[in-house]
Amino acid sequence: MRRLLPISLLLLAGAAVADEPALRPSARLLFAQPELQQPGACVMYREGGAGWVVTEPVFWLKGTVLASEIRSRRFEVCPEVPGKTVERYTREEFNRLAAARPCVSRADLVREEAVGVVRLRVDRWETPWGKRAANAYRLYQGHFLDKKLSQGLELEIEADLLGACRS
DSSP: OTTHHHHHHHHHHHHHHHHSOEEOHHHHHHHHOGGGGSTTOEEEEEEEOOOSSSOOOEEEEEEEEEEEEEEEEEEOBOOOOTTOOGGGOOHHHHHHHHHHOSOBSSGGGOEEEEEEEEEEEEEEEEOOOSGGGTTTOSEETTEETTEEOOTTOEEEEEGGGEEEOOO
16 A cells, blocks of 8 residues: 555646646746846847858847746647748738747647746847848847837747847
């Protein structure tokens, strides 16, 4: 009987955890990098910089953490535009896809997961203005997706998309 008690407790604990949504990297990041969740901390969102020989410019958004939390989010099927690849999406079509990410490719993969979200106040930014960036970046022509950037604007961004500010 003494041996059955620990095994029973482990089985019950496993069943309880199985009902909880899986932790996304963004949720785990809040535990691994606690500085990202401290109100007043400086965080950055960066895009670009790809390439081996000639690198693309790096675009960024810098902000101050207001709050962070882990919340459950349902991952739905990614929105698609029939007959178009992402490279041919309009800015509005790209924004809809980027806002839905992370998303899943098929209906049988729809699920709940725990995500780490950081609410930040925008301080400064540098965004691309070239037309080719319209369907490549969340930052574009003074916007983060469809929100016009301004000092003091509050945004919620998944924690794994952010990093600590460089000095």
